[in-house]
Amino acid sequence: MLNVIFETIFHRGVMTAEAFLIATLCSILAGLIIAGTYMIKRMYSQSFVLTLVILPCIVQMVIMLVNGNVGTGVAVAGAFSLVRFRSAQGRGEEITSIFLAMAAGLATGMGYIFVAIIFAVIVSVIELILRAIRFGGGETMSRKLRITIPEDLDFEGRFDDIFRNYLKRYELIQVKTCNMGTMYRLDFDVVVKPSESVKEFMDKIRERNGNLEIMLNRCEKNMDEL
Numbered sequence: 001m002l003n004v005i006f007e008t009i010f011h012r013g014v015m016t017a018e019a020f021l022i023a024t025l026c027s028i029l030a031g032l033i034i035a036g037t038y039m040i041k042r043m044y045s046q047s048f049v050l051t052l053v054i055l056p057c058i059v060q061m062v063i064m065l066v067n068g069n070v071g072t073g074v075a076v077a078g079a080f081s082l083v084r085f086r087s088a089q090g091r092g093e094e095i096t097s098i099f100l101a102m103a104a105g106l107a108t109g110m111g112y113i114f115v116a117i118i119f120a121v122i123v124s125v126i127e128l129i130l131r132a133i134r135f136g137g138g139e140t141m142s143r144k145l146r147i148t149i150p151e152d153l154d155f156e157g158r159f160d161d162i163f164r165n166y167l168k169r170y171e172l173i174q175v176k177t178c179n180m181g182t183m184y185r186l187d188f189d190v191v192v193k194p195s196e197s198v199k200e201f202m203d204k205i206r207e208r209n210g211n212l213e214i215m216l217n218r219c220e221k222n223m224d225e226l
Helices: 017-039 046-066 070-081 092-109 113-132 160-166 198-208
Strands: 143-150 167-178 183-192 214-218
Touching: 017 046, 017 092, 017 113, 046 092, 092 113, 143 167, 160 167, 160 198, 198 214
Parallel strands: none
Antiparallel strands: 143 183, 143 214, 167 183
């Protein structure tokens, strides 16, 4: 019974209309599984999700057209080499989803429809489990803290006692003058303790910096880009 799952629907390398429709429907199904998994508790765009759904079908069609023909394969490779992707760097999870969709398309294009569906489901389930248990994730999010102080204020060690009470970790990243040299701008990489109030933390700093501007936001570092 298991041998049937790992058999191709293209008998003797011949593609029939029925086999083509089955492979295409399975490609769409695999794409929907991959796209649906990516959409769970993630920020996403409609264009990227639609790409994950359609990509297996496109790869499947390319593989079907090549179908062991070396000359056609070289021509297809040459055509794809002319395409230049001028887009921003993708995150690791985006690149992984794209490669997963391509792998599913390769499998359906070769007629291994059950392998494609089972593989997409297994990888998607494993990904959801790892994300649920926060595998490889930090305990808290790193943030960027920006404090503006007057030029006559000695900032070295000025906020250390506050940082020790409210932060798990902090590091001074940059010191910069602003407002024609009348003020200093301090940039810190910090991790706020989960049990502490952000408002109280910022109020304590305001008492030390003369109630000047304070900013706390997500860290700008993109550690998961590929």
